[in-house]
Amino acid sequence: MSKNVILPSGMEAHEAKYMDFPIPEYNHNPFIQALPPLVDKQEIIKKLTLTPSYKEEERNIDSTYRLHIIQRLYKFFQPLPIHIQIWNMINTSIMQGYIARNPFDKEYKRYVNETGKQIINRTYEINRSINFRTTASSGILIGLSGMGKTTAVNAVLRHIPQIIIHNRYNGQHFSRIQTPHLTLQAPHNSSLKALCLQFFMKIDELLQTNNFKKYVSRNLSVDAMLPIMGQVAQNVGLGILVIDEIQHLQNRGIQQMMNYFVTLMNSFGVSIIFIGTPASYHIFQNELRIARRVSGSGEIIWNNMKNDKEFRFFLESIWRFQWIRRFTSLNDDLIALFYEETQGISDLIVQLFVNAQYLAIESGKEELTVRLIKKVAEAQFRLMKPMLDAIRSGNPYKISLYEDIKRIEITNSSMRVMKEQAITKNEKEKVEIKKVMTNKLAVPGRKRMIKAADYKEDDIRSLFAHAVKSGKSQYQLLLDYGHIDDMTYWREW
Template structure:
């Protein structure tokens, strides 16, 4: 790779000739871009295609130490155990691509209308209150953010899933109509290290050029380097190549101090989705959460209805972890095979916290140490403990604090654990769909329970106020009823009837309170009348009252009293 390609990271897939497939969904029918996408894979088919491990069919006993160490080194780049989350990513991508193309049918009049207006003009105009762009088209594109722990394999899983979907489809003829165009189904690029919108656009141009043999980078990248201009040109190119989905990796590299920071980047991505209709997937570590806690939340009105987030934490010590570890454990190249005992399994989880990347590295290091320095070449608890303490000595202090459940300053290791207080509030306030996998899912369940309680209290409170209760009483009744029925399987209608009864009961005691209020009102009237009696003669209220008795207007009386200045007083 040359120096330019070293700076601009992208993923390249396969290209195919268009072959059209029948669609069961009516809105997908008679759309060449949708019909050209190969049929969806089943879960079993996906797992078979994703499953990968290093292959060796020879006799290990005939290999020397260095040769077996070389085999160990192949575990990390080759071993891949498909998980449920991988199929969910595939499903989300596949669905986003099809839904995004619904509003971009190349044989529809609207598509031709957009081309005649010009994609750059459409982008500049934005969308109106109804979500229509300048051509009157409402885009169907969606957005998704996949945020999670570093080392969980997010980027690799997207690379593997995208490789199963053709990247470029060449169209020549659809049914009896001539259709000569290229359809770029997906484009995967990395957010640049200098964290600017302009650099992201240049990365995009470079990836398109390498894919299609165009010259966008040379023609556009260095011509007027303002981020706003580059962003518009990028949007136009995305529309011209009929892009199905744009996957932006390493989104945490965006920083508020560069080119307007996260607000400009999120605004740009949102506009790209809303105006041109390009689905966007953003991938990043927990460090990227600040993007979505502030900028994205502040621009919520502009976010597509289909916006969703996947948040991935370290794996729980459960079925998926055991499946992953068992597949890994089978890749032993020592002279003596060591079964995976409950003690070894527990030790692997303890030292890696359920992070696949750490687990693979630890298993490789243990094997290398056993092969090079062990007499029997057997994996033991002592060897595993010794290697783990040496390999992970830099992260063990933070691991230990996580095991104890201590509070961790996100600035210390923000890729490993999010700022939980801010993260919790973000989830509580979010109006979009959030899916959480791993250890955070347990905490997420508690947040959902709290969120549901909050919503229920608000609904009960509103109901009570409509029945005439004051805000204070309505809130008190709602919180009391929610607390009394918190651990019971009670129908919501019963809760409404309970709060209605409380409101009615409280009104029965109101007549006595009303009589007291009436007495107070009479006292206030008497006090007010006394106040009238002691008004000063030059008080405007006295002047107007006397004018009424004399049958003259209030204006005339005020003038006579000298309270109205002559017209030329201030000239």
């Protein structure tokens, strides 16, 4: 068991404890071996499950206190199959990204030193070709608002130390600080400078460094700060960068932002996880370089739950936490009602259940009825009614009015479709280019020449054909037919 150390910043760090993996490429690398061991599905579920404190006798205490107790339900977390996917995506991205960044690898150390010198001398070029073979990748989590994307990612990251302190490794002196993960919010104005400053502030907050003051006080340009951000990421052993609310990126700055994320992966070896609503889907469709970096299990599409076993399981899991006097058993009518009112959006399910209990206690009814739940839903979800109505309708046009609730249909792999679309587009362009080149190189006479008789009467090209026969110039014919004005008038005037 590793020891916990309190840093000057007040943050808790873990002293590195190394373990061997049955995977050869994960060994002889302190950044990987200091991470928590890999676990199976059952262990993942145990680690992620979070149930509120509950005692049967609490249902009999005064209503004043029970109104406060039911707020515990907002801490409820029931793992579903998609949470296991998120767990695996995050852990895989971190470990795989570290493979090429072994601090004891001579080639990697040489590359880091050369890059550092170039950054100091301001000769580093973001888009330069490099001889560093990265193992970093990007993962994408796209889901409807209210499904708990950020909550799920944070739940997984809680089981990965954010700061690891290294002192000795395999009998050698190795004094390093490792930061396996860091979360940033996508800047609303798509500003790369805002991204850099947010990054420096977060690192300073964690490690009590002075990056923000150092680079802001020097009034460095964005071009100068971007490689420094990558260098700092290398220095602190950053494993994965989580970019939340990616849909906030605006059209004008999307390409620049995405170009830099590709640089972070390619040049600095940092894996990236993007989190966003369906409104962000087009960003990845338009960025082939990001899409192609996503592995087969690296994209997760999280739609609202269907009215099936998963929804019923989620509702049953939370239903047992009742603080009303008369416990209400879950039946098919209540299940149908909850789905109708929430459309399988997990956050709304919890809200409806909490507020239904609140009204039942406050009104003195002390039980959950269909009428009471409908009343609560009508009051609590008034602002969301247009969006929920759109989801209920299943009408693509109505749903498209609200980008955050678009349901992304998955065939085999959405990102695979993106890649295929991008590749198909490239292939089509190649075919078009080939056609043009073929036509240019075609031998004259093999293709039937178009004659004047082939043109329609109102086709302007027929005038040019007639001009040859009549002996008039093309300009004169255009003038005679009224297609252009006589400029003589304007010269004389």
